[in-house]
Amino acid sequence: MSVIKCEKLTKSYGENKALHELSLTVEENKITGLIGRNGAGKTTLLKIIAGYLRKSSGNIEVFSEQPFNNLKVSSNMIFVDDQMNFPTALHLKELLYVAKDFYPNWDMDLAERLFDYFSFHPNERHHRLSKGMKSTFNMIVGLASRCPLTIFDEPTTGMDASVRKDFYRALLKDYIAFPRTIILSSHLLNEMEDILEDILLIRKGEKYLHMPISDVKAYAFGIRGESSAIKEWSSDKEILHQKQIGDGSSYIVVTNTSYKLAKSAKLEQFTISPVAAEDVCIYLTRNEKGDIDHVFNRG
């Protein structure tokens, strides 16, 4: 069963199209990683799914209903980001008890255990917490609410490395015990890729890739060898990334299909290596203007 269904979903801010004819389906009880560069439209997409923003055109269904201003969607969904607003008059512990009334599946025991583990003080207030502590508290609410659709928009902002690790492990453990549909957006694919099932890559408001994470790793191959030989070999292939190493040799990244095509050709002269999923995403989403070195190339 699919929980989210978009067809040609478009969102414009004035002349600017944040999302452009995005079509996708997210299946029930999967952990999906939403990846994209700054400004690719990740947060806009998530907020439309959550029903916080109205679409401009196209179609979107969450739990088979239009999410905007929808009670069924909002009662089955939680949207966690670093701008969550909580009543400033209440202490942290009181916030947990308020959340309990909001979310029917709320697990108070889990919330309190996490609360103690991360050494929160019951009488602290949310708006006085540090950035990392705020994210940590929001994460506790996101996990303990056990919503059928749980959305984390860059949940690890400001968290230190060990809290991040704890977060991903806590998320995974609770997901194993209580499977639900989870969407995680982050810039740091590397640290969360192990717990993902699917990956959704968007670029300039359009869907670029949506596949199991294990397939992303097989999506591209790195090939290293003598420059002229590489150049000749790759002339008819799609090159995702190219780099000179020293004088005589080059490193290129090609897609799996080009690799398969070329398997019959002589590859012994080259060194072939797999490419990490994060690097694949970087190559796929880089802009046409060339990389950072290009900026410094005034010659």
Add this chain to the structure above:
Amino acid sequence: MILHGDGTKPIYIQIAEWLETQILSESIKSDEKIYSQYQLADMFTINPATAAKGLNILANDSILYKKRGLGMFVASNAKTLIVSKRKSQTLKQLVADLVQEANRLDVGEEELIEMIKAESNRNKGEPE
């Protein structure tokens, strides 16, 4: 075991290989139940679907068999299957790499064989 997340080997293949090693060392014996996808997911902090993929590799190779509603079990001839699979694939590839590196360094066949013998003896704890 710590998984290598650097992208050199897909996680599900690392899981399959780890399970194979567990079976070879008889940590899990024939006709015993192997870890479930959820146990593996918890042990290695990976998605259960990834763990299932690793288990399925072994099931496809008949190293594991399924019992409806009970999970997966180690086949009686699992060790033999793993040994022959690793010999024909892993070991063969390692030898190919070894020979390639020897050629690059102009190490002759005899010298290479001597090196292998020396290493083998060293592992047995005998003097070279």
